[in-house]
Amino acid sequence: MWTVILGLFLYAQLNSVTMKEPLIFDFGEGKNFGRWSIINDGVMGGMSQSQAKLDQDALLFTGVVSLRNNGGFVSLRGPLGDYDLSEYRFCEIRYKSDTDRKFEILIEKDTPFYLPKFRAKFGSKTQNWVTLTIPLKDLEISRMGVTISQGIDPNQLKDIQRIGFILADKQEGSFQLWIDYLKFY
Template sequence: MKLHIILTFFLFFFYSADLVIDFGKSNGKNKDWILISDNIMGGVSKSKLEYLDDSFLLTGNISLDNYGGFSSIKTKYENFDLTDYKGVKIRFKSSKQKFAFTLEESKNWTLPNFKGEFNSTKENTWEIITIYFKDFKEYQIGEPTGNKLKTSSLKNIVRLGIITTDKKEGPFTIEVDYIEFF
């Protein structure tokens, strides 16, 4: 009987725990996320991804030349079932710029994806933002469709990411400590 109670408690704790993606050299996540910028479609923005001891640092210069204007960091393709979560918390700092946390449901980049936008309110100061999945909006090739993220889509996520959304030329920076699904 005691084993049954302990096992039940363990399973409840395991399945109800928040999912945390902790960044930095010390956490061995360097190979799990990749830099993707507008260069993949002819843009000329410059970006650099660096893993620090406890975070990642994405910096660069956005250019709107050749229909460019973004830089991002994304996971490799995997299967993420986020149906047990209501949203995401991100601990980050930036230079008062706009970003979005992205969820992709397909490997085909022309199909819709979902973005939960956030921005820094303080200059280069650690902040924790909360974005609820109910507030994520659907985009197709960078343009809003007017739709929201459906709960059923959370079961089929194949890629996570963070992308610049200012669509302004100039330097940008974002440092991220962790991403936590709650």
């Protein structure tokens, strides 16, 4: 009898736990993904240029990275907000790219450039869409592009101010990155 009561109790507990709804940035025409903005190395005197536009029912992030004037990065940043990612375990991105360069998903707890950020590198040259799943516990902590540590405690993902993408590999040249969606679940 105690087994039945314990079983019913556990069943009720498991069914009362609600999973947090996924956080999805779904790009493309007619989709509401918020206001994203470009931040390039021009903020510190660099000459890199990039833009974002809708293309193929996705967001096309394109541009040219320049090393002139100590430049070397381009980025696309989401709207400022109060994101609690601590209950999520995975980040999923669907993308394609015309380059083998490594992009990064950038998660900012604080927006000043000199403070640590969370990041995950991704990218490969592919004409077909690729879906990549990244365990959030495997994120790197970096400061100004330099890895401080590998792996994080998910509780560090509370109070996130901004999510974005950056190409900061200090290589000159053009790039195109199509992003269909970015999902946290």
